[in-house]
Amino acid sequence: MTDYTLQELMVIEAARQIRDGDVVFVGTGLPLLATAFAQRTHAPNLCFVVESGAIAPLVLPTPISVSDPRLMHRAVRLGTLREVLGCLLQRGLVDVGFLGGAQIDRFGNINSTVIGDYAKPTVRLPGSGGGNDIASHAKRLLIVTRHEKRRFPPRCDYITSPGYLNGPDARAKAGLKVTHPSFAVVTDLAVLEIDPATAQLRIARLMPGVSVEQVRKNTGFEPLVAHPVRSVEPPNPEQVRILREEIDPNGIYLKQSP
Amino acid sequence: MQALEATPKVVSLKEAVARFVRTGCSVGLGGQNIGRCAMAGIHEVIRQGHRDLTIYGCNLSISMDLLVGAGLVRRCESGTGNLERFGTTFCWRRGIENGTLEVEDYSHLAMVSRFLAGEMGVPFMPVKSLLGSDLLTYSSGSGLKKFQVIDNPWNPGEPVVLVPAVTPDVSIIHVQKADPLGNVIIEGFATHEPEMVRASRHTIVTCEELVETDQIRRDPERTTIPYPHVSAVVHQPWGAYPTSTYRYYDYDGDEITRYQAAARASGGAYRRYLDDYVYGCASFEDYLDKVCSPTRREELAAAMQAML
Numbered sequence: 001m002t003d004y005t006l007q008e009l010m011v012i013e014a015a016r017q018i019r020d021g022d023v024v025f026v027g028t029g030l031p032l033l034a035t036a037f038a039q040r041t042h043a044p045n046l047c048f049v050v051e052s053g054a055i056a057p058l059v060l061p062t063p064i065s066v067s068d069p070r071l072m073h074r075a076v077r078l079g080t081l082r083e084v085l086g087c088l089l090q091r092g093l094v095d096v097g098f099l100g101g102a103q104i105d106r107f108g109n110i111n112s113t114v115i116g117d118y119a120k121p122t123v124r125l126p127g128s129g130g131g132n133d134i135a136s137h138a139k140r141l142l143i144v145t146r147h148e149k150r151r152f153p154p155r156c157d158y159i160t161s162p163g164y165l166n167g168p169d170a171r172a173k174a175g176l177k178v179t180h181p182s183f184a185v186v187t188d189l190a191v192l193e194i195d196p197a198t199a200q201l202r203i204a205r206l207m208p209g210v211s212v213e214q215v216r217k218n219t220g221f222e223p224l225v226a227h228p229v230r231s232v233e234p235p236n237p238e239q240v241r242i243l244r245e246e247i248d249p250n251g252i253y254l255k256q257s258p
Numbered sequence: 259m260q261a262l263e264a265t266p267k268v269v270s271l272k273e274a275v276a277r278f279v280r281t282g283c284s285v286g287l288g289g290q291n292i293g294r295c296a297m298a299g300i301h302e303v304i305r306q307g308h309r310d311l312t313i314y315g316c317n318l319s320i321s322m323d324l325l326v327g328a329g330l331v332r333r334c335e336s337g338t339g340n341l342e343r344f345g346t347t348f349c350w351r352r353g354i355e356n357g358t359l360e361v362e363d364y365s366h367l368a369m370v371s372r373f374l375a376g377e378m379g380v381p382f383m384p385v386k387s388l389l390g391s392d393l394l395t396y397s398s399g400s401g402l403k404k405f406q407v408i409d410n411p412w413n414p415g416e417p418v419v420l421v422p423a424v425t426p427d428v429s430i431i432h433v434q435k436a437d438p439l440g441n442v443i444i445e446g447f448a449t450h451e452p453e454m455v456r457a458s459r460h461t462i463v464t465c466e467e468l469v470e471t472d473q474i475r476r477d478p479e480r481t482t483i484p485y486p487h488v489s490a491v492v493h494q495p496w497g498a499y500p501t502s503t504y505r506y507y508d509y510d511g512d513e514i515t516r517y518q519a520a521a522r523a524s525g526g527a528y529r530r531y532l533d534d535y536v537y538g539c540a541s542f543e544d545y546l547d548k549v550c551s552p553t554r555r556e557e558l559a560a561a562m563q564a565m566l
Contacts, residue, residue, distance in 0.1 A: 028342055051366065052290050053447035060565060064343035067293025069504055069565045072446060078504075080448045081290075081316055082374060085367040090386055113363060118396040124354040126340035126347075128393060129317060132365035136387045162390040174390030175407075175417030 004240045006188045006207060007254055011037060011243060012235045013205075014098075014144050014186045022095040023047045023088065025134055027066055029253055030144045031098035032059070036247050041239070049088055051130045053079040062252040085130055089137045092177065097138025099131055103156045104143060106200045106221040107170075108163025108183050110135065111156035118158055128160050135161035140182045147187035147218050154221040164199035190215045191232060195224050205230045266438040267491045271464065271542065274490035275302040278428045278460045284312040286373075286424075286454045286461075287321055288431030289501060291342050292509040293447065295321040298464050298497035298542035299430040304328045305536060314373075314426050316366045316450040320501065320514065323347040323521060324536070326359060327528055333400070334359065335424070337366035344514050348521035349528070362398045364388075368405075368421050370450045375423035376457025382406075382420040389417060428489075429458040432498040433482075434505060436465040440488030441474045441481050446504025448482060456487050464494035466506050496546055496555070508561040513549055 007030070014034035018024060020043040026035045027050075036059050039046050047056045052066045057075035065071075072078055088094055101110035102125055112131055116122030135141060141163075145151060163183065164170060172179040183201075185192040191205040202224030203215055212225055235243075248254045269277075279285065285303075289295035300321040303311075312333045313322050319341050325331050327349035339347040353359025364372070365387045375383040388394050388405065397404040403422065410416040431451050435443040442463055444451060455461045461483075468491070474481055497503075500513035520531035539545040550558075 050447075052293065052449055065291045065293070065509075066342070067289075067291040067447065067449075067502070069293075069446070069502060069508065069562060072504065073565055078446045078448070080370075080452055081366060081450045082370045082453060085370065090367060113392070118392070119399065120357070121355050124351045127336070127338040127363050128365040129338040129340075130366045132391055132393060133367040133387045135391075136389065158396070159390070159392045165390045171390060175386070176389050177386055 002235055002237045002240055004235050005255065008240060008243055009207065009232065009235055010144055010186050010188060012239055013191060013232050014142055015041070017140070017142055017184050018043050018046060018096055021045045023049060023093055025049045025089060025094045025097040025138060027051065027098060027100070028063055029100070031100070031142065032063060033243070033247050033253055034144065037243055040242055040246060049084050049094060051081060051084060053081055053084055055079060055084065061246070062248050062250060064252060085133050089133055092137065094138045096140045096142060097134035098142050098144070099135055099161055100143065100145065101131065101160060103151060103153050104145065104185060105153055105156045107166055108185070108194055108201055109156050109159045109165060110161040110163065111158045113158045113160045115157055131161040135163065136176055137178060138181065139178055143185045145185065145187055147189040147215070149218050149220045152219045152221065164194060168196065168199040170199070189218060192223060198224065200224055202226050203229055205232045207232050208234055264439045264485060267440045267489060268438045268468065269490050269492060271298060271302045271492045271494060274462045274492050275299065275306055278462055278489055279303055279306070279308045280427070281308050282310045283308070283427035284314060286426035286429030286458055287313060287315040287318060288429065288449070288451045288454065289319070289321065289498065290317045290449045291319050292344070292501045292514065294432055294498045294503055295319060295501040296430040296432040296464060296497065297321055297499060297501065298432065298494045299462055300324055301536050301539070301542055301545060304330065304532070314424050314454070316369045318350070319347060320517060323349045326350050326353050327521060328532060332360060333362070333398070335362040335364065337364055337369050341514065341518065344518050345522070348518070348524070352524060360398050360400060362404060363393055364421065365393065370453055372421050372424040373450055373453035373457045376425040377453050380423065382422050384418045384420055386418065388419045394419070424457060426454065426458040428460040428462060429455050430462045431455060432464045432494070432503065434465065434503060435467045435469050436463050436491045437469050437471045437474045438491060439471055440485035440491050441471070442483040442488060443480050444482040452483060455483050460489040461487060462490045462492065463488050464492045464497040466495050466497070466503060468493040494542060496550070497542065499546060499550060502562065505566065506562060507555070507558040510550065510554070510558055
């Protein structure tokens with residue numbers, strides 16, 4: 001059996017959602033590792049797009065910011081924020097967008113703005129950034145997050161980035177051009193996807209050794225359950241080696257101890 | 259708008275800030291996160307103490323946080339405040355949480371669209387982001403209209419969001435190269451700066467290298483922003499430190515971490531940071547001499563060269 005951590009499997013499982021040739025809008029952290037891993041393995045022709053304006057860089061390990069020069073290495077263009085968020089993303093040319101936030105609710109909406117009341121915040125978070133734009137315009141949305149009850153409330157305190165809002169047709173009614181994006185929330189317990197009939201998150205796959213009950217206990221709403229629920233495929237030794245030695249060799253994001 | 263004739267605009271940083279930044283004015287900030295923030299210009303604004311500022315940007319990071327921490331900012335309009343791996347922008351966050359700082363939240367595309375409207379001389383720009391989200395539910399409560407949703411005149415039934423133009427009184431950016439007339443070459447990523455600068459009434463440019471106009475005229479396609487949009491040019495090597503300048507030097511994580519520790523601690527620790535590294539320095543060179551040795555500068559420059 002391969003020695004790996006759940007965090008490593010999260011990255012690899014997120015990478016599996018990316019197809020060769022995809023245009024991928026990515027920030028930093030685990031999404032960046034997942035995209036770099038996909039490019040190094042099964043998706044050599046994917047196109048990185050980075051908010052600061054970098055298009056198709058050959059990323060060096062390991063950027064810590066969207067303005068990190070490591071994320072610009074040998075790009076085909078270092079352009080502007082308007083070009084990537086406007087001419088690629090809003091224009092409809094981005095296949096996959098990664099999102100992050102403090103809260104994800106049952107409809108896949110994301111909060112990265114405020115905990116508590118907007119006017120009198122308990123905790124003020126960074127805000128939308130490009131998140132709202134990615135959630136509005138990318139065809140497939142990916143979220144990588146730890147699975148904790150407080151991160152999965154029934155309803156976000158503030159919807160920064162739209163998931164399915166409150167039902168299957170809500171995005172269309174709101175006027176969003178991408179009416180039914182595909183959705184995968186990869187956590188340390190499971191992979192959740194959107195159930196097309198209800199537009200709510202359902203447990204699609206479980207991390208090895210995790211039960212549906214465990215996921216339920218750590219989710220602030222009652223998640224739907226796919227039939228059948230499958231298991232996330234563990235990584236092979238070569239995948240773990242690539243991740244540790246080539247993608248995040250200095251352990252910037254990955255904790256090496258299992 | 260500044261004079262359109264080609265006249266030399268090279269001035270000292272003190273003079274540029276004194277001339278174009280005023281108490282109560284709006285300021286557009288360049289850079290993003292740990293890249294190319296106009297740190298030298300911001301230190302000078304703080305030393306001169308221009309208060310009651312409205313700050314515009316897409317991502318606002320350490321330069322904005324310093325202005326807020328120094329008590330000079332009334333309102334921010336942006337897409338984010340943070341320093342990614344180095345944490346949040348603590349002064350900004352505290353100001354919002356305790357109600358002393360007014361904010362208007364947009365997405366990054368909405369903000370750059372507002373600058374685009376400003377630079378095109380039109381009153382607003384349509385966007386298809388924001389729809390369905392709480393960015394259209396809540397506003398700062400300032401009474402200023404944040405947005406308007408309209409029906410697409412060419413496709414009735416389709417909602418479109420209009421966001422208002424932004425025309426900052428002055429923008430402050432740090433770039434790789436500029437000539438004495440104010441022609442600007444930005445190398446590497448340019449974030450929202452081309453739109454923001456062309457939307458601004460005045461722009462102060464600090465640059466790593468002051469180049470001859472002849473060089474600009476030989477390779478005009480390299481000019482990111484031509485001189486009619488620029489009011490003052492300041493030769494200021496290392497002017498983005500501790501953030502990075504593409505092709506010149508990497509960011510300095512140790513110095514950013516030191517700032518973040520003071521900003522997180524607030525109170526006396528933060529006041530000491532400002533006293534030691536901003537008010538207590540006569541110029542940005544003084545600050546650089548205090549915190550970044552020649553050896554360290556060589557390391558940061560070499561680290562950048564290794565990445566190109």
